[in-house]
Structure formats: structure tokens, C-alpha cells
Amino acid sequence: xxxxxxxxxxxxxxxxxxxxxxxxxxxxxxxxxxxxxxxxxxxxxx
Amino acid sequence: xxxxxxxxxxxxxxxxxxxxxxxxxxxxxxxxxxxxxxxxxxxxxxxxxxxxxxxxxxxxxxxxxxxxxxxxxxxxxxxx
Amino acid sequence: xxxxxxxxxxxxxxxxxxxxxxxxxxxxxxxxxxxxxxxxxxxxxxxxxxxxxxxxxxxxxxxxxxxxxxxxxxxxxxxxxxxxxxxxxxxxxxxxxxxxxxxxxxxxxxxxxxxxxxxxxxxxxxxxxxxxxxxxxxxxxxxxxxxxxxxxxxxxxxxxxxxxxxxxxxxxxxxxxxxxxxxxxxxxxxxxxxxxxxxxxxxxxxxxxxxxxxxxxxxxxxxxxxxxxxxxxxxxxxxxxxxxxxxxxxxxxxxxxxxxxxxxxxxxxxxxxxxxxxxxxxxxxxxxxxxxxxxxxxxxxxxxxxxxxxxxxxxxxxxxxxxxxxxxxxxxxxxxxxxxxxxxxxxxxxxxxxxxxxxxxxxxxxxxxxxxxxxxxxxxxxxxxxxxxxxxxxxxxxxxxxxxxxxxxxxxxxxxxxxxxxxxxxxxxxxxxxxxxxxxxxxxxxxxxxxxxxxxxxxxxxxxxxxxxxxxxxxxxxxxxxxxxxxxxxxxxxxxxxxxxxxxxxxxxxxxxxxxxxxxxxxxxxxxxxxxxxxxxxxxxxxxxxxxxxxxxxxxxxxxxxxxxxxxxxxxxxxxxxxxxxxxxxxxxxxxxxxxxxxxx
Numbered sequence: 017x018x019x020x021x022x023x024x025x026x027x028x029x030x031x032x033x034x035x036x037x038x039x040x041x042x043x044x045x046x047x048x049x050x051x052x053x054x055x056x057x058x059x060x061x062x
Numbered sequence: 063x064x065x066x067x068x069x070x071x072x073x074x075x076x077x078x079x080x081x082x083x084x085x086x087x088x089x090x091x092x093x094x095x096x097x098x099x100x101x102x103x104x105x106x107x108x109x110x111x112x113x114x115x116x117x118x119x120x121x122x123x124x125x126x127x128x129x130x131x132x133x134x135x136x137x138x139x140x141x142x
Numbered sequence: 143x144x145x146x147x148x149x150x151x152x153x154x155x156x157x158x159x160x161x162x163x164x165x166x167x168x169x170x171x172x173x174x175x176x177x178x179x180x181x182x183x184x185x186x187x188x189x190x191x192x193x194x195x196x197x198x199x200x201x202x203x204x205x206x207x208x209x210x211x212x213x214x215x216x217x218x219x220x221x222x223x224x225x226x227x228x229x230x231x232x233x234x235x236x237x238x239x240x241x242x243x244x245x246x247x248x249x250x251x252x253x254x255x256x257x258x259x260x261x262x263x264x265x266x267x268x269x270x271x272x273x274x275x276x277x278x279x280x281x282x283x284x285x286x287x288x289x290x291x292x293x294x295x296x297x298x299x300x301x302x303x304x305x306x307x308x309x310x311x312x313x314x315x316x317x318x319x320x321x322x323x324x325x326x327x328x329x330x331x332x333x334x335x336x337x338x339x340x341x342x343x344x345x346x347x348x349x350x351x352x353x354x355x356x357x358x359x360x361x362x363x364x365x366x367x368x369x370x371x372x373x374x375x376x377x378x379x380x381x382x383x384x385x386x387x388x389x390x391x392x393x394x395x396x397x398x399x400x401x402x403x404x405x406x407x408x409x410x411x412x413x414x415x416x417x418x419x420x421x422x423x424x425x426x427x428x429x430x431x432x433x434x435x436x437x438x439x440x441x442x443x444x445x446x447x448x449x450x451x452x453x454x455x456x457x458x459x460x461x462x463x464x465x466x467x468x469x470x471x472x473x474x475x476x477x478x479x480x481x482x483x484x485x486x487x488x489x490x491x492x493x494x495x496x497x498x499x500x501x502x503x504x505x506x507x508x509x510x511x512x513x514x515x516x517x518x519x520x521x522x523x524x525x526x527x528x529x530x531x532x533x534x535x536x537x538x539x540x541x542x543x544x545x546x547x548x549x550x551x552x553x554x555x556x557x558x559x560x561x562x563x564x565x566x567x568x569x570x571x572x573x574x575x576x577x578x579x580x581x582x583x584x585x586x587x588x589x590x591x592x593x594x595x596x597x598x599x600x601x602x603x604x605x606x607x608x609x610x611x612x613x614x615x616x617x618x619x620x621x622x623x624x625x626x627x628x629x630x631x632x633x634x635x636x637x638x639x640x641x642x643x644x645x646x647x648x649x650x651x652x653x654x655x656x657x658x659x660x661x662x663x664x665x666x667x668x669x670x671x672x673x674x675x676x677x678x679x680x681x682x683x684x685x686x687x688x689x690x691x692x693x694x695x696x697x698x699x700x701x702x703x704x705x706x707x708x709x710x711x712x713x714x715x716x717x718x719x720x721x722x723x724x725x726x727x728x729x730x731x732x733x734x735x736x737x738x739x740x741x742x743x
Contacts, residue, residue, distance in 0.1 A: 028465040028466070028620075028622075029465065029621070029622055030465065030619050030620065030621045030622070031464060031465045031468075031537075031541075031542065031619055031620040031621075032619040033612050033615055033617045033619065034615055035613065035614050035615025035616075036613045036614070036615075039610060039613040039614040039615075040614040040615070040616075042610065042614075043610040043611065043613075043614040043616070046116070046606075046610065047116075047117070047120055050113040050116045050117050051113075051117050053109070053113050054110075054113045054114060054117050057104050057107045057110055057113075058104060060104075060107075061102070061103040061104040061107070062104070062513075067471070067472045068471075069471075069540065079609070082602075082605070082606075082609070085602055086602055086603070086606060089595065089598055089599050089602055089603075090599075092595060093595065093599065096591050096592055096595050097591070097592070098592045099590075099592065100592070101505075101508035101509065101511075102508065102513070102516070105596070109599070110596075111595075111596040111597070111599040111600040111603075112599040112600070112602075112603040113603070114520060114524070114600065115524045115599060115600040115601065115602075115603035115604040115607070116603040116604065116606055116607045117607075118520070118521045118524040118525065118604070118607075119524055119525070119527075119528045119603075119604045119607035119608065119611075120607050120611065122395060122396065122399060122521075122524070122525050122528060123399055123528070123607070123611055123616070123617060123618065124616075125396060126396045126397075126399035126400050126618065127399075127400065127616075127617075127618035130396045130397070130399075130400060130625075131400045131618065131625070134397075134400075134625040134626045134627070135400070135621070135623050135624075135625055136623060136624045136625070136626055137623065137624065138622055138623060138624055140624045140626070141624065141633055141634075
């Protein structure tokens, strides 16, 4: 998303995905809620 | 000089993300009004497919990254 | 009398003329072949045709019914698309192989008996191997060899199964086969190897990414789908297929997430999609079979489209790894759009093809109350969106900008992708046309409000998972590496075998031959020159071991001297005591022989 790499054609050994600050807690919260809710549904109905 | 493309502007990326989050909110909202006729009991619960999709994908990625990759990853010239 | 030739004949005979033509005439001729073949097919009425006597059996070269016709239609459509995509390739060998391969696939689908099926099955294996070898790299030549070996093994299973089946039942007709006894199991496994069942799957993920750009498009369409057809005809309702299919749908998605080569990602997702079909066949209800066949129809198109899009990227940039690509939407926007359409189709977005086909299989599992299978397939549905629907377009066309600036793919490639993309959307939006040609009457409505919403929730929240994992930096890095799979067994296994053969085994062999042919004869020869001196040296050496320390030097010197003069003058060195010893020994031997012969009498 920036132009630093344009026409440099370097071949990476590894393409890492850098974290954007602030997203990790959001992810943890949503994941926790979703897993608990899913476990709850399945526990109630299965 | 290379011309500017649509996702070169961070603003457009943000717009895309906002649009995406808006769809999620709408999907969560309409779940409560749609009449369901499911095969299984758990399908009736609100947001079942949403939470299943999310949890399934996270587990898929975590298992691939932390379980499968350490087991199967080898150097590129492994078979040479 | 029908006014047509065998369905496979137009392709198979037509292929041989390709090298004779040049330039535009060749292109036009190749594009005409599937059209001619299709017109020929429509002239043949339903039923069995070209029944010929072979030994005391009847071979039915062509049997037309609703099941074979669905595959006939889609095989013609995809061969037209793939030929259009490949038309610029300047390699007659590839063209001939590809058209022969398509023809053989038709031969399999219309075969009315198992022998005819087997012949076309083997032609497919050989021509497919050529499409892999035609890439002419070191990797492709060894991958092609492995491909051939696996398929010849599969063919062997099939052949032995067919012969046993013939022996047991006295008929070679290809109809439903009950899975009981060795014959049926061998046929089952023969089909299963081509179907890429778990454990037998790695020929696919090994070879398809190494084949030529255009060859892979053909390969992705025919081999596995012929196996799906064969299972649907022979083993519909075989329960174990449900579990095999579920495993196929589930395990490849994990590999796909960590794989770097995008065509290999697609190969894994090909197995995943075939898994849904196999589950449908295993359920065996009308809905299950319809779902399996409809999904095969849709899959040939969207998987072809995705392989074409990745092929176009490879054609333009020479690269296919996630680590090398990215940002290509800037230079290849049309290909990017087609790729996204293919991705939406495989992910089963409403209005795209798999939404109308995969859901039939899901519904069939739900109707049979197969709870665990249903959960596995739902998991696989979310997973396929994750790795094929998002990963493929994202890492090739968006993601980080690799800096590669190139041109859009050639017109013929774009046209081929355009037709496939159009059909993906058409099937998804108007599924009635596809439903009408399915083997059984369809009583299924995909576009209900809860189904659309459930599917959208599943997909968009999968996308949310991807987004959050990306943005929080948890998503695994793309790494240039090899991920070992079941092919390890015969790749490293054969290497280990070869190593054993060349290293310890050959050393052992050499040691044996040296010992037997060299050391022992020469030692015997050496010893025979003066056995008494040898005995003396041996007895002195023995003496040395037990002698008191003061005597050792003397004994050593004596051995030294004995060795130096060896063999020496035989008589002179025989001391008197030794002669007596020998005389006693001979005497004893004489007595012993006499005694033993006495016992005998």
C-alpha cells in the first residue's frame, strides 16, 4: 500500500504480516465472545 | 512515475473496511427478523453461522500455523 | 442406424491432425473440435451403442443416459474453454495430448463396460503425464514420473479388480457394484486413487502445480471428475464414501493455508471440493447424487477459472508464489476481476455457482441427519472461502505491492476466463438450467431467505476472521518452503530405498563378493602352499596369547621367522613331532571311518 517497493522486484524469503496497533485486543475479545457463544449453543442443542 | 491506483490511497482501504464492517452489522441485524426453517436445532439460534464461520476460520489458521506447519515445513531443496 | 461416431472419436481422431495445420487454420480447427464433437454427441440417442463382441463378452463402447450426459456437456464446455485458453501455445505435442486427454475423458464417461472404461482410463493417465512433462523443467519431469507411477498402480488395481469381477459375475457391464469382496474393493481403490482420496491424494498436489500453465487447466477438469463420475455410477450409496469425502473436504484446507505456491493452494482446494462430491455420492439419495454431479459441473468451471487466472499471472510474471506476487490488480485488472468471480464461485456466494450446487450436498447430509458430517462440511465451507476465496486473489492481486508491473494477459486467455466467469455467474443466478439436466428430478430451492442469510453470515464472518488475523499480525507468514505430504512416503521412501541400495547394501554386497571371490580363495591358496607351516604359525600365535611374559619375545621372533620363510621348503621344516602328530591324526581318521562303516552294516 505504499510505493517503496515499486519496481524493486525483490523476491522475499518470507512475507510477514505486520500487526496494526490496536487490533489484537479487538481480535481477542471477539474470539472469546464468539467461542463462548458457539460452545453455549452447541451445549444447549446437541 | 507509476500512477496512483485505487488501494494506494489509505483512505480507500479504510473505506473498504468500513463498508465491510457495515455489511457485518447488517447481517447480524437481519438475523433477528428472518423466519428460519432449519434441519438442526442449533441453526435456529441467532448468529449461529456467523460465530461458527468466525471461530472455524480462526481455528483453521491457528492449527495450520502452530500445529501443521511445524510438523511438515521443510527447506525448499528438501527433496533434491 | 445412428448418424454419428463414438463420442470420444472426434477428439481422438481430430487430435492427430493438429500438427498438420498451421497458424490461424490450426487455431480455428482446434476451437472447432469441441463444437463438432458436441454436435456429434447430440445425434446419439439414449441407450447402448457400438456393442462389439470381444472374446465371449460384449463390450458396450457407448452408453448414454442422464448421468453420463451431464458430464458430457461440461466436458465439452471446459474443453472448448481450455483450448481457447491454450491456443497461443506453440507446442503441438501439448495440443495433441490435451485434446486426446479430453477425448479419453469422454470415452470414460460414455463407456458402457469396465474394459472400455479401463482403456480410456489408461489413455488419460498417459496423456496427462505428457501435459506435466511438457513444462520441461527438472521438477516437472520427476513429478510427471511420479504421477505416471501412481496412476499406473491405480490402473493395475482397477484392471485386476475388473478381471476378478468378470470371473465372479461373468459380466463386464459397468453398473452399480456392491462393495463386497476383493474384486469390488480393487475397483473401488482404482477409482479412489484418481479421485485423490486422502493418502492417495498427493499425486495431485505434487503434479498439478508442476504442469504447464495451460495443461493444468485441462488436468484440473478431467481426471478427478471422471473418478467422481465412476464412483457415482458404480458406488452410489456406499457409506464409507461419506467419511472419505468428509476427510477430503477437511484436511487439505490446513495445507492450503500455509502453502506458498498458489497453484498448489488451488490443488488442495480441488481435493476439498471433490470431497463434497464424494460425500454426496456416499449418501446416495437422489438429492445427494444430484448435488455431487451439479457440484462437479460447477467445480470444473470455477476451478478451471481459478487455474486460468493463476496461469495468466504465471504467464505474465513468471512467478506463482505468494512471496513473489502482490499488487497485480494494477497491471492485470481484468484477470483480477475474473479471479475474484472464480473465488466468489468456489466460496459459494449467493448468485455464484457453488451456492446452488454445494448446498445440495449440505442439504442431503442434513436430511439424513449426519450431524458430524454436516459440521465437517460446514467447517470446510468456511475454510474454502478462507484459503481459495480470499488467499488466492488477495496474495496475487492485492496484499503488499511486489513491484511487478506487467501487461494484461493475452486476449485469448481473457476470453476463455470471461466465458468461464460468465458461466459461473449464470449457473449461480439461474440454477434451474443446470438442475434440469441432472440425473434425477430436482426438488430443491437454493434461494430461500434463511439459506442466503446463513451463507452470507458464514462467509462474511470468515472474512472478518481473516481481516482481524491479518491486522493483528497473527496470520501465518508466507514462507518459501516445502510442506511435506503423503508423497513423502514414496519420494523420501524411494530415496531411502535407493540409498540403502547404493550405500550399506552395496557395501555389504561388495564385501560378500570380495570375501567369496577374493579373500577366501587367495587365503586358501596361500595356506595350501604349506599347511604345516600355517599350523605352526597358528599354534605359535595361540601360544603367544597364553605364554608367560618372559617367553613372549622369543615366540614373537619365531612367528616372525616362520612368516618370513613362508612357504619355504616344505619337508625341511617338518619337525619330527609334527610328523608323528600327522600320522596319529590319519590313523584316528582311518579308525573312525572303519568304525562308522561298521555301524552302518
